[in-house]
Amino acid sequence: MKNKCLLLAPLVIVACGVQNNITFSTQTGNCADGTINAPYCMGVTIQNNSGGQNWITNTNFPINNLTLNVSGPSNVGYPTSQGSNLDPNNCLGSSISPGGSCTFYLWLQGESAAIGQKPAIGLTANYSINDTLFGGGSSSASASLTVFELPSLLISTSTGWVESYNVNNGFSSSANYHGESENVVNAYTNDNYYGFLYLAGNNGIYLSGNGNYVLNATNQSTSIKGASNLLINGQTLYAIPTGSLSTSVYSAGIQKESFSWQTYASGLTNAATNVSAINGSRIFVGQSNVPSVFVCLNPTGSSTTSCVAEGIPVPGASSLNVLAYSNLGTANGGQTALTGVVAGANNGLWVESGTVGMATNSWLPVYVSATTPIATSINKIVADNSLNLYIVDANSNFYVMTANGGNSATAKTNWTLPSGTSVAAMVYDNAGQTLYVTTSGGMIYGCSNLAGGGACTQVGQAALSPNVTGLSIVTSLSSW
Incomplete structure (x- = not known):
């Protein structure tokens, strides 16, 4: 990630080490086709700075170029592997503004885990931060979530x-x-x-x-x-x-x-x-x-x-x-x-x-x-x-x-x-x-x-x- 410090007079705004406050929430049982309470499905909402713009802590920038990586069991369907069917809101192709959010979906493709196990699914969202308000460039960051089968x-x-x-x-x-x-x-x-x-x-x-x-x-x-x-x-x-x-x-x-x-x-x-x-x-x-x-x-x-x-x-x-x-x-x-x-x-x-x-x-x-x-x-x-x-x-x-x-x-x-x-x-x-x-x-x-x-x-x-x-x-x- 690039670190940039910008000094303006008479107000000093420090934008060093830009890192948006990205959070996840999950909706167990929600499917991309609108079905609810389905064991194989989960909605995942990614939110960019839930408090909206915050000029002091530098979490005020939109994010885009979202990509997803999933580790763990191979039977997990997600937008990068399954395409737009699991990304009906086009999270991977959108810009998420401060205070905004977008929901995509995970969907199991059959059974893979044994009774008595609970394998972890690691989800990493990589994205670009558009911190260009004061003439800077973009930087890259990531956020992670763990769920389970x-x-x-x-x-x-x-x-x-x-x-x-x-x-x-x-x-x-x-x-x-x-x-x-x-x-x-x-x-x-x-x-x-x-x-x-x-x-x-x-x-x-x-x-x-x-x-x-x-x-x-x-x-x-x-x-x-x-x-x-x-x-x-x-x-x-x-x-x-x-x-x-x-x-x-x-x-x-x-x-x-x-x-x-x-x-x-x-x-x-x-x-x-x-x-x-x-x-x-x-x-x-x-x-x-x-x-x-x-x-x-x-x-x-x-x-x-x-x-x-x-x-x-x-x-x-x-x-x-x-x-x-x-x-x-x-x-x-x-x-x-x-x-x-x-x-x-x-x-x-x-x-x-x-x-x-x-x-x-x-x-x-x-x-x-x-x-x-x-x-x-x-x-x-x-x-x-x-x-x-x-x-x-x-x-x-x-x-x-x-x-x-x-x-x-x-x-x-x-x-x-x-x-x-x-x-x-x-x-x-x-x-x-x-x-x-x-x-x-x-x-x-x-x-x-x-x-x-x-x-x-x-x-x-x-x-x-x-x-x-x-x-x-x-x-x-x-x-x-």
Whole structure:
């Protein structure tokens, strides 16, 4: 920075070491598109000398040529990296006068931090000070701000409560909140665009974000109430209602909290609650009365999406408990093509062979050795970012199916839970390489997938609310 001293008679004004009083303030949850309370977003306001012009302390000059540098996690979007979309007020191209301010935005691009961590994001604003009032030139300066990525485990309950667990609060009495007038939640999902958690209740579909924020996302013209399944792909939310609308899948874009539900596909019958999976635009839904699957897709040569039978019923099963999808490759030494659909039934774990959309597809058992199929009732299945599948059965035995691994699985004998523990929900922490599971009473355990990982260990204290049915990971931008 240049230092300049200017002497004028009869008044002496000293302008040595010019350094404007630049301050930052943050607006947690504010997005560049106007969405509020979104965990992935933060507004950042830079202010040039909040007191306005001050001739004595030399903080009276406009600033311009603003540039931003960000250090820390690579998933942070900011104006320099993402362009004008995150700088709607053109802070980088404007001059900020004394007393003036300008707001730009940070926006997470998905998840990157592990539960138990809180990585710092260093933001440096470099700018020019136009100190030319008395014939001087411009000088350069900078100001810095530190914010954080705060990953949280979110539990949701069958009675509409949501709680968060993180390194800042643990399970805090101020971190649980309830959907207004909502006492039943059938399904849940979360997006990787805003970081909202979506809850399907009897009175509508709700999205929850920072703090106690809960918004009814049900469009008044199409009442998506009592949805039995919720799925998300990119920025599109899919729901399967109950009642008179239960034969169709409905979709809505999630942008700017504006939900306009449209019929996506029709032809379903007896959709089971929370027995569904998604792969791109293809949605797989289990039936409640028979162990069979529907797929909702665009048939070849058709311009409409419909739901059709996907394979024969699972052999010997009386019910389907869970569906999942992965890129499984082939079975039987490369002789049998697999669709990627995985079914957890009351009689074990199965993969579908054939081509997606064919009613004649059949099912193959999943083996943990050449001759030992997994034949116990399957409880939950979740996938990681590589589409490896993590499975737990009714006896709390864990298995892993790797992508392109055919119809084989590996028993995770080192992952053990206290005797009598039943898993109510699971989620995989990709950054921390840990599978988190919770009981219906809200006790959470972490099962490390790192080399040398042993028994699953308890995480914090039990949640405040019982009847847990959902477990998610959502990171928020935090000022502390």
